[in-house]
Amino acid sequence: MRRSRKTAALLSAATLVGTLVSTHSPVSGAAEATTYVVLADSAATVDGAIAAVEEAGGRVDRVNRAIGLVTASSSDTSFVAAVSANTDVAGVARDTPIGSTPADAAQRRDTVENEGRLDAAGGNGGNGSGDDGDGDEAAEPLAAFQWDMQMIGATPEGSYDEQPGRRDVLVGIIDTGIDGNHPDIAPNFNRDLSRNFTRDIELIDGDCADEPDQSCDDAADVDEDGHGTHVAGTVASPINGIGMAGVAPNVTLVNLRAGQDSGFFFLGPTVDALTYAGDNGIDVVNMSFFIDPWLYNCRNNSADSAAEQAEQATIIDATQRALDYARAHGVTLIAALGNEHQDLGAASKTDDISPDFPPGTERVRTVTNDCLDMPTEGNGVISVSAVGPSGKKSDFSNHGLEQNDVAAPGGFFRDFIGTPLNRRPENLILGPYPKAVALINE
Known part of the structure; x- marks a missing residue:
């Protein structure tokens, strides 16, 4: 762990055996959108959660219907409050970082991972x-x-x-x-x-x-x-x-x-x-x-x-x-x-x-x-x-x-x-x- 702990989304929603479904709706406004995960109240209320995202001006990026999780993007500062108020939604959380990062924070890798590494060509056949x-x-x-x-x-x-x-x-x-x-x-x-x-x-x-x-x-x-x-x-x-x-x-x-x-x-x-x-x-x-x-x-x-x-x-x-x-x-x-x-x-x-x-x-x-x-x-x-x-x-x-x-x-x-x-x-x-x-x- 990163303790470190430390997509190409290679395939479409169909490849994920129907669990992940991609949909899109327009994002109003600005360029720098934040990604959120929206948890539906239950698997039965996923469509209501999707509607809440769209009504709040967000874009639905993908849907995990197995557990009722909607990944969405929005640049509207009122997005979380608007979506959270919907009775079909259990909660909203950020899913990617926002703000700026110091240059030295871009690479948080652990030197232990490089210790003793062998050249792939150095195998013994x-x-x-x-x-x-x-x-x-x-x-x-x-x-x-x-x-x-x-x-x-x-x-x-x-x-x-x-x-x-x-x-x-x-x-x-x-x-x-x-x-x-x-x-x-x-x-x-x-x-x-x-x-x-x-x-x-x-x-x-x-x-x-x-x-x-x-x-x-x-x-x-x-x-x-x-x-x-x-x-x-x-x-x-x-x-x-x-x-x-x-x-x-x-x-x-x-x-x-x-x-x-x-x-x-x-x-x-x-x-x-x-x-x-x-x-x-x-x-x-x-x-x-x-x-x-x-x-x-x-x-x-x-x-x-x-x-x-x-x-x-x-x-x-x-x-x-x-x-x-x-x-x-x-x-x-x-x-x-x-x-x-x-x-x-x-x-x-x-x-x-x-x-x-x-x-x-x-x-x-x-x-x-x-x-x-x-x-x-x-x-x-x-x-x-x-x-x-x-x-x-x-x-x-x-x-x-x-x-x-x-x-x-x-x-x-x-x-x-x-x-x-x-x-x-x-x-x-x-x-x-x-x-x-x-x-x-x-």
Whole structure:
């Protein structure tokens, strides 16, 4: 997580199995429109919510009918109030940043993601396909450095020999993308099912002309941040004589990109990824992020304005609807618990990074246990904390008696192994471990 946490909309609404429907209506007025997500009171009142957007002069960009979420654009400052007043609408929240960003805020990438990266050409001539699960697995070239896999018994003598996973098990990585051409990812990557629900935003992701593809529209096999590829490799890097192997090296990886290159995750792409997972047979999803702009979403925090409270309530409700939908369609939900070294079950705690949009507007506020880190604290989500090689809780990891379901390798600066190169200070790889375990036990 950006803790980092950190579309090319490649296909039309029909491709999303009827869940996402694109419509358009004129936007009155000005050039710089803000994008909002409008949560209908229920799935049955979506058309009423669409009408409310249009009556307020907004443009309907897309509709997620599975959970009743309308993504809309407007430059009218009265848009939120006008739409919120409609009885068919449960809430409205911003879905993209507004304002201007300092130049040094355009790239919020983590140096840990670039540590120890191998040149793709430096492989040793692997066979280009995952292991066939015949029990003859040999250690991968970098296996000696994988204290995490050794800790959980994901080794040739352990789970690889007993159950390395199955090809028909689909693993959805909701993150910054997956590099589907990476030699230690490609054999297990399903390009046909993969989707990108985002579009680069120059305000936070940097100039699109400077991108490797010189475009704001990334294909579904691209990860210009590296975080999602890292997570995918931890889950299911194949046994192929190249680099390392994941926890479940025979399962299939599906990119469900919801994160920006800069590590931000907005509500609309996140819920679209979750409903797509439900509609397309994904078995398990990993979520190593929180939904911006609020680290903790509070319905009734006196430190927040009425508009801010309404926005946070909308994030909670829309996310929970999407989680419920995915789970009802057979998706197991796993998320990292976070990197603030906080007890999420404490009666009160400090949030000093919200709201992180527009950049520079964050403030220190005290929040209660009623305030939720989404999607981690959503109902039905398996939340994962971090431990180091010694088994002690990682210095950065959140915890909480109510919230913490399981722990997984993450690193600890006081352990000899795990610092600095092998430490993952953002819970980057917490979710993938139990996720893969869930997969191979399907």
